[in-house]
Amino acid sequence: MTDSVADEAGPRSGAWLDVARDFHLFHTDDGPHLLLVDGSQVFKIDDDLRRRLTAAATQGEQEVAGVLAEHGLGGKRFIGEEPLVDPPLRALSLAVAERCNLGCTYCYAEGGSFGGPARDMPWEVAEASVRRLFAQAQPGERVTLAFLGGEPLVNRPLIRRATALAAAIAGERRIPIGFSITTNGTLLTADDGEFFERYGFAVTVSLDGVGAVHDRLRPAKGGRGSYHRVIANVQPLLARQRRMQVSARVTVTPANLGLRATLDHFIELGFHSVGFSPMLSAPSRRGEMQAPDLDVLLDEMIACGREFERRTVAGESYPFANMMTALQEIPRGTHRPYPCGAGAGYFGVSASGGLFACHRFVEDKAGSMGDVGGGVDRERQRRWLAERRVDRQEPCRSCWARYLCGGGCHYEVIHRGRPACDYIRGWLDYALAAYVRLSNLRPDLFSGAASGGKLLGSAARAAEISP
Numbered sequence: 017m018t019d020s021v022a023d024e025a026g027p028r029s030g031a032w033l034d035v036a037r038d039f040h041l042f043h044t045d046d047g048p049h050l051l052l053v054d055g056s057q058v059f060k061i062d063d064d065l066r067r068r069l070t071a072a073a074t075q076g077e078q079e080v081a082g083v084l085a086e087h088g089l090g091g092k093r094f095i096g097e098e099p100l101v102d103p104p105l106r107a108l109s110l111a112v113a114e115r116c117n118l119g120c121t122y123c124y125a126e127g128g129s130f131g132g133p134a135r136d137m138p139w140e141v142a143e144a145s146v147r148r149l150f151a152q153a154q155p156g157e158r159v160t161l162a163f164l165g166g167e168p169l170v171n172r173p174l175i176r177r178a179t180a181l182a183a184a185i186a187g188e189r190r191i192p193i194g195f196s197i198t199t200n201g202t203l204l205t206a207d208d209g210e211f212f213e214r215y216g217f218a219v220t221v222s223l224d225g226v227g228a229v230h231d232r233l234r235p236a237k238g239g240r241g242s243y244h245r246v247i248a249n250v251q252p253l254l255a256r257q258r259r260m261q262v263s264a265r266v267t268v269t270p271a272n273l274g275l276r277a278t279l280d281h282f283i284e285l286g287f288h289s290v291g292f293s294p295m296l297s298a299p300s301r302r303g304e305m306q307a308p309d310l311d312v313l314l315d316e317m318i319a320c321g322r323e324f325e326r327r328t329v330a331g332e333s334y335p336f337a338n339m340m341t342a343l344q345e346i347p348r349g350t351h352r353p354y355p356c357g358a359g360a361g362y363f364g365v366s367a368s369g370g371l372f373a374c375h376r377f378v379e380d381k382a383g384s385m386g387d388v389g390g391g392v393d394r395e396r397q398r399r400w401l402a403e404r405r406v407d408r409q410e411p412c413r414s415c416w417a418r419y420l421c422g423g424g425c426h427y428e429v430i431h432r433g434r435p436a437c438d439y440i441r442g443w444l445d446y447a448l449a450a451y452v453r454l455s456n457l458r459p460d461l462f463s464g465a466a467s468g469g470k471l472l473g474s475a476a477r478a479a480e481i482s483p
Contacts, residue, residue, distance in 0.1 A: 036073040038080055038090070040416040041066055044449045046456060051448055052084075053416050055094035056351040058448065095353055095419060099401040099408075102394055104152045106361040108145055109162035109375040110178065112137045113171040114367045118200050119237040122269060122295050122303030124427075130366075130379035131299070136171045137367040142178040144388040145365045146185065151391075155190040162196040164364075164375050169203040179215055198222065198265070200234065201246035209253040209260070216259035221250055223264045225272040226281050233271060233303070247285070254286040261288040263337065268294045268313060269303035275316035276323065279336060291337030292317065294439070296425070297432040304432070310439040318446050325450055329457050342447035343454070345420070347462050353407060355422030359385060359400045363392070373400065376427040383427070417441045 040051040048066040050059045061069075065087065072079040084090035115134035116123070146161065153159050161182050163175050179195055186193040196218040204221075212219055223246065224233040231241025253262045264282045266272070275292055282290045294305045294313055305313065320336050327334035344350075354360065358374035365371060366378045369388045377383025385400070386393035406412045406423035411434075415421075421440050423429065455462050 036069075036080065036416060037414045037418075038077065038416070039069060039073075039084070040445070040448075041069065042445055042448050044452050046452060049448070049452055051416070052090060053419055054090075054351065055092070056346065056349045056419060057089075058346065058451065059089070060452075094349075094351055095407075097407070099398075099405045100354075100360055101398060101401070103360045103401075104157075105149060105363065105392065106153070106158070107160040107162065107357065108149050108362070109164050109364045110137060110142060110145055110168075111165060111364060111366050111375065111378045112142065112163050112168045112174050112178075113166040114379075115170060116166040116200070117170065117202060117236060118167065118234055118242060119239075120234045122233070122267065122298040122300065124298060124376055132379055134166075135367050137174060137365075139174060139177065141365070141367065141369040141388065142174050143181065144369065146178055146182045148388045148391065149182070150185050150189065150191065153189070153191045156192070158192040158194065159186070160194045160196065160362075162198070162375075164198050167200050167203065168197055169199055169208070172203075172208070176211060179211075183215060194218065196220065200242070201250050202236075202242050204246075204249035204253065206252040209256045212253065213256055213258060213260040217261075219253060219260060219262045220265050221246065221262065221287075222267065223282065224267055224269075225274070225278050229272050229274070229278075233267075233269065250285075257288060263287055263289045263291065266290065266292045268292050268305065270305065270309045271303070273309065273312050273316055275313075276319050279320050279323075283335060287335070289335040289337040289340065291341075292320075294436060296436055297428040305436070307435065307438075310436055314439050314442045317443055321446060321450055325454060328454060328461070338443075339447070339450070342444075343451055343461075346448060346451045347455070351419035352422045353405050353419065354401075355406075355424055355426065358426050359383070359397060359404065373426060376425075380427075382430050411437070415441070417444050420444050 038053050040053065042049050042051065046060065048061050048063060050061045050069070051057070052059070068083050069080065072083045081090055113136050114130055114132070115136070149159050149161060161178070168175060175197070182193055195215050197212070198220040199222070201221045201223070222234065224230045227243050228241070230243040234242055236242055250262065253260065264287045266278060268275070272278070279290050294310065295303045296305055298304055317338065321339050324334050324336045324339045356362070356374070362374060363371045363385060364373070364375035364378045365388055370379070370384065371386040371388060371392060372378050372380065373383035373385055385396055402408070404423070404426055406418045409423055412418045412423045415437070417440060421444070424434055424436070424440070
């Protein structure tokens with residue numbers, strides 16, 4: 017975690033602020049720092065202000081507001097109180113195949129079929145989905161079309177036909193479009209790589225470790241391992257990627273917590289980025305992370321982050337996706353009342369044409385939102401956006417991390433609750449301190465003009481506040 021101070025901080029700097037909802041204190045070698053929750057603003061402060069804020073937090077929000085106001089802070093409201101209403105559709109993920117050739121123990125899609133009969137999406141549904149995606153889009157407004165499953169490449173012809181249609185409509189209407197696919201990699205071919213490169217796909221390959229570790233978690237349905245087959249298949253794509261970006265996504269369970277070795281290996285193979293996501297909710301309950309596992313995960317994530325810092329300061333590339341995302345969002349002041357666009361501008365489409373809050377809710381009544389023929393059920397969407405807003409949930413509304421976290425994955429919260437809150441706060445606390453360290457050691461990374469957007473877009477260094 018971040019460095020602690022001797023008089024008031026516990027072993028983790030977040031212990032300072034368990035009672036505060038509108039700010040967070042953290043510490044680095046450069047001294048104490050302040051995160052204002054609304055607007056995600058980071059400031060360097062002195063010890064006197066740190067003590068006053070810590071004391072005020074035990075007295076109430078008015079006292080905190082008064083201390084902040086003395087320093088010209090906290091007066092502007094960035095997050096409104098009203099939920100989103102009827103946001104335009106901007107992204108669809110198509111479950112083009114509700115079946116899979118692997119037998120992953122933790123699969124949220126229950127073996128690829130989402131608990132129902134195995135089936136492929138017919139062309140009529142795919143075409144309606146593509147046209148629905150463009151129905152509200154205006155020239156210059158970017159849209160995204162994603163392909164998932166099950167394993168989407170078992171329905172390869174439909175993917176290619178839908179991509180060509182979407183690209184043609186986008187060109188005619190001057191609407192930028194992005195394409196993505198998430199695959200287990202076992203069916204990838206060099207020809208797929210040529211196709212993905214032509215259309216500039218973001219390709220995510222599910223890999224849960226190196227060699228036998230991956231094989232235990234992601235075997236074929238007959239029990240054989242899949243690792244060496246996936247790596248052989250992905251090599252031509254890694255060598256070819258220019259417009260295409262090929263990333264590795266690691267689902268973390270109690271059985272594959274050796275993150276650093278996994279990260280280093282996949283980076284050496286040439287993946288554009290490598291990211292980790294804990295398994296928090298599985299229909300079978302197998303592979304779900306428990307509190308002790310999440311403690312190990314946090315330590316492993318921070319170890320990877322520390323290596324990212326070291327390599328970055330040395331001018332080396334180390335594409336650790338979780339860290340790169342944090343270092344894009346923190347300096348931008350990213351703050352959101354929802355964790356993602358699920359049920360807002362983004363929906364998953366089932367093989368039969370149902371619209372769902374996201375790809376994880378496909379065939380799940382809890383996330384049903386209409387169909388591609390009739391469009392989004394606006395009444396249900398409005399209820400969803402009102403109920404799922406982070407400020408209307410407990411314990412989120414009193415958490416300092418709420419606008420960086422957004423309340424956690426809707427699917428996981430609905431089906432399991434929030435077992436990972438301490439992990440999320442711990443990771444964000446570390447990421448905030450890492451941002452301050454890197455902004456001091458490599459300020460060029462946080463200047464759009466200086467870096468040309470090489471690592472980040474545009475950002476400002478932490479402002480300094482003192483009495």
